[in-house]
Amino acid sequence: MENTVFTINNLNLYYDQFQALYGIDMKIKRNEVTALIGPSGCGKSTFLRCLNRMNDLIEGCNITGEVKFNEKDVYMNSYDVINLRTKVGMVFQKPNPFPMSIYDNIAYGPRCQGIKDKKVLDDIVKKSLTKAALYDEVQDRIKGSAMSLSGGQQQRLCIARAIAMEPEVILMDEPTSALDPIATLKIEELINDLKKNYTIIIVTHSMQQAARISDKTAFFLMGVLIENDSTNKIFTQPKNKKTEDYITGRFG
């Protein structure tokens, strides 16, 4: 299989008149964790949402350039967005479980794709929960409400929900910013586990988190991709002065 999952060429994004991303060029490798860092409003979340076309939902959002997923430009007219989103899952900033049982939360995605066989669904639910390191905690109340879980458990449920689709990529938009340190640690361990099977792209506010969990780090500033390199290099010998200023905490 090709080693590069996403190839982004000269991506510009506008919210009406306001330009939020400027000529982004980037490659994202398979089975790696790529962290997107930068100060608030730098465009990292916007960039992330380009990858599964969630920006389509925002009115007045326009995009030029290419976002190639497995060699195909996802912004081509003929591209199947539904299919893209089953291959590129997403975990949001705030845990957003559906108001239904844990089981139904996980089975929701597969059901939407027409899977009805109960045995298959049972299997998917169990596997996904296990992979998201949640199964042991919830196995006795799997038909219970997802809303009764703690914040950290809810977020892992959302990860399990994404895994249930067997995606190639999981996008994470500050998945731990609403969680306490212990829940955060669990999610980070989980990310470490998941990268064997999935490509993970994570937006994070915390540079320590980026340093702890990612292989590659991309630094955004004012809608521009300033530097993109292995995490080690970014944090020890950044090439760009702005990156150095940011990671040493001089601004942001």
Add this chain to the structure above:
Amino acid sequence: MELLKKNPFRDKFNSKKEAIDYFVRTFFMISAIISSSFIIIIVVFIAKEGIKPFITDNNGIGSVNLFSFITGKVWLEGTAFLSNLYGVGFIIINTLYISFFALLISMPIGVLTALFIAKIAPKKIAEFLRTVVELLAAIPSIVYGLFGSGIILVFVYNFAKIFGIQSKGGNSVLATVLVLALMILPTITALSEVAIRSVRSEIEHGSLALGATKTQTNFKIVLLSAKSGIFTAAILGVGRALGEATAVSLVAGNARSGPSFGFFETTSTLTSTMLQGLKETVGIDYDIRFSVGLVLMVVILLTNLMLNFAKKRVGNINVK
């Protein structure tokens, strides 16, 4: 200074702000007491009149038996044949039967319209439709009644003819159901729309990000998340259907016996029975309408309690 210290006002409040706060709270409390006391006054008044037929001998006619009143299948009325044989059992059933079908019609239409306005329609069309729904809700019931007797009765009359049924000028269960469905539709639509709009967009996005289509998201996630509010819409819709009088009287046909289950039979509801001839009668025939009013209040109260109970069961997140 001595005088100031002894001032009880000074003792009670430490500052002017506290005093103002106290008076404002008292003012609110008085408003609340006034508005809630109206309910008590109304209930007491209706009860006082409504209980008369059961405890007095009604100027020699004899008192009405409560049990046969509640379960009765015939409503004898009019000054021509005064008697104590009044029964509302069939009218209670008629009322619930009609309200149920009215809800059955307007619930799906209302909820789907609400979904369209809140989620699917372009902004301008949504704004336009919202205004239309508000206007519909503001139309007085007598206008619905006129529309009903002018248009719906004719429609039902002709419709019945197709089946070879000679309906009584269209006055029927079907006409009543249609008029009521029309009347509660705006209530249900407006309230459902608010409920649907207040569903958190994060949940919707979560669904879309899983590769669900917009339609799947709307039906499986949005409606599910809004179900508590939609249920409230249904409760208020039923409340309006049970309590509607003017329009119903014009199309129901005011049957004196029943219950009427056939769609082309004439019917009567608690409200239409109360309204019919209220101003042209005296004595027991007048007082008994207050008894019907009491029955109506009890019916509405019980229905609301039941629906609220059901709402709690449904509102609980657990689906299975």
